[in-house]
Amino acid sequence: MPALRTGLRSAVILLSGGLDSAVALYLAREQDYRLHALSFDYGQRHCRELKSAEAVADEAGAIWRAVKISLPWGGSALTDEKVAVPTPRPAEKMRQEIPVTYVPARNTIFLSFAASWAEVVGAGAIFIGANSIDFSGYPDCRPEYFEHFHELIRAGTRAGTLGRAPEIAAPLVNMTKADIVREGQRLGVPFEITWSCYRGGEAPCENCEACALRARGFEEAGIADPLVTRSVASR
Amino acid sequence: MPALRTGLRSAVILLSGGLDSAVALYLAREQDYRLHALSFDYGQRHCRELKSAEAVADEAGAIWRAVKISLPWGGSALTDEKVAVPTPRPAEKMRQEIPVTYVPARNTIFLSFAASWAEVVGAGAIFIGANSIDFSGYPDCRPEYFEHFHELIRAGTRAGTLGRAPEIAAPLVNMTKADIVREGQRLGVPFEITWSCYRGGEAPCENCEACALRARGFEEAGIADPLVTRSVASR
Numbered sequence: 492m493p494a495l496r497t498g499l500r501s502a503v504i505l506l507s508g509g510l511d512s513a514v515a516l517y518l519a520r521e522q523d524y525r526l527h528a529l530s531f532d533y534g535q536r537h538c539r540e541l542k543s544a545e546a547v548a549d550e551a552g553a554i555w556r557a558v559k560i561s562l563p564w565g566g567s568a569l570t571d572e573k574v575a576v577p578t579p580r581p582a583e584k585m586r587q588e589i590p591v592t593y594v595p596a597r598n599t600i601f602l603s604f605a606a607s608w609a610e611v612v613g614a615g616a617i618f619i620g621a622n623s624i625d626f627s628g629y630p631d632c633r634p635e636y637f638e639h640f641h642e643l644i645r646a647g648t649r650a651g652t653l654g655r656a657p658e659i660a661a662p663l664v665n666m667t668k669a670d671i672v673r674e675g676q677r678l679g680v681p682f683e684i685t686w687s688c689y690r691g692g693e694a695p696c697e698n699c700e701a702c703a704l705r706a707r708g709f710e711e712a713g714i715a716d717p718l719v720t721r722s723v724a725s726r
Numbered sequence: 727m728p729a730l731r732t733g734l735r736s737a738v739i740l741l742s743g744g745l746d747s748a749v750a751l752y753l754a755r756e757q758d759y760r761l762h763a764l765s766f767d768y769g770q771r772h773c774r775e776l777k778s779a780e781a782v783a784d785e786a787g788a789i790w791r792a793v794k795i796s797l798p799w800g801g802s803a804l805t806d807e808k809v810a811v812p813t814p815r816p817a818e819k820m821r822q823e824i825p826v827t828y829v830p831a832r833n834t835i836f837l838s839f840a841a842s843w844a845e846v847v848g849a850g851a852i853f854i855g856a857n858s859i860d861f862s863g864y865p866d867c868r869p870e871y872f873e874h875f876h877e878l879i880r881a882g883t884r885a886g887t888l889g890r891a892p893e894i895a896a897p898l899v900n901m902t903k904a905d906i907v908r909e910g911q912r913l914g915v916p917f918e919i920t921w922s923c924y925r926g927g928e929a930p931c932e933n934c935e936a937c938a939l940r941a942r943g944f945e946e947a948g949i950a951d952p953l954v955t956r957s958v959a960s961r
Contacts, residue, residue, distance in 0.1 A: 558795070563793065564843045595841070596839075596845060596879065596883055599842075599878065600838040603834040603835040603837075603838045607797060607831035631883070635881050639877050642877070643875055647866035647868075648831055648834075648865060
């Protein structure tokens with residue numbers, strides 16, 4: 492395991508174990524932050540991604556915490572056994588409607604825990620790998636949403652009242668999936684230990700929206716996805 | 727146990743088991759909401775309040791859920807064994823500084839779960855018993871903070887994008903503790919099963935800030951606190 496990185500300033504990075512949040516972590520790393528990577532076990536079907544999150548955090552030299560939370564009211568295909576994971580929708584439809592994989596208020600919940608940890612370690616930034624271009628139509632992945640969250644913690648935390656509310660950094664928000672893949676390659680992100688698939692099998696299903704978005708990103712970037720290569724090779 | 731109340735509109739009410747949130751619950755009840763009471767087990771010292779929350783919810787005819795969350799980074803006397811619960815401070819000091827019982831981003835975390843449940847049940851309001859008069863100096867108990875939270879879920883939830891973001895109702899925010907006690911009496915709030923003390927013994931310690939605020943509220947309202955009476959009697 493690489494040594495913990497010691498930066499002058501701290502950042503909390505929301506780390507799902509997927510491609511985007513891994514790139515966000517490595518962008519924070521490049522900016523010499525002391526890295527605090529935060530993951531959630533929220534009963535998601537694809538809890539395999541948690542193992543990826545821990546591996547990516549270790550690789551990047553981040554302190555890693557996983558917070559277990561329950562969402563006993565269901566309401567999403569990612570947490571509710573009764574709702575099926577959908578197959579990919581046309582890009583046009585993706586931009587227009589919120590899918591069943593939407594978890595009500597998920598990023599608000601995630602960011603609020605990040606704000607709590609950020610306050611305890613005096614972090615100057617919270618990084619989130621959200622993306623509003625090649626995205627799944629989630630309202631809590633848009634720039635105006637992150638601005639509102641910053642205003643919220645400016646008003647509602649001790650750090651905020653002292654003028655030290657962390658910025659909400661969403662560096663991927665206007666990037667295409669191909670841009671994200673290219674950026675990840677530039678930064679040396681270990682793609683092979685990330686996990687994007689909404690289902691939780693041994694290998695990516697290559698049939699869900701997350702797999703489809705990832706595949707298109709690698710394809711458009713002209714880079715082979717080592718995860719898929721490895722999975723195909725090991726079948 | 728009283729029957730569940732069936733209102734036309736739903737509300738989610740943050741219910742700690744203390745005096746203020748019980749009064750907020752009964753205000754929502756008076757407004758004929760279908761009641762969804764939400765409590766948290768966050769490793770607080772005074773987890774005895776959870777039993778009070780369940781009892782108050784039952785008494786009010788509310789659906790009750792307790793969400794277990796961890797805050798592994800500590801940072802508060804309420805969750806961190808290493809930080810002592812302080813004795814009461816002068817009122818002037820209370821208004822000026824944030825005490826060690828402040829839990830970083832606590833209301834943001836609580837409200838984000840409430841927003842999630844609210845979205846699933848289509849709630850029109852989220853009630854919170856926060857108070858900015860006889861309060862402990864927490865920045866996340868002020869009216870402007872709640873306005874920011876409403877803006878956040880207007881931008882960041884499916885309900886919000888459809889113009890149905892729940893309002894954040896903080897009906898006690900400008901009331902004195904004495905007003906809250908009087909309002910509770912008018913509404914028939916079962917004071918005797920609420921719990922305010924920051925410590926978790928059999929009876930309130932009557933020495934912490936929460937006990938002191940509660941005692942002053944009852945005293946100024948000219949109403950006897952049945953919890954203290956009972957506790958003293960049973961010693």
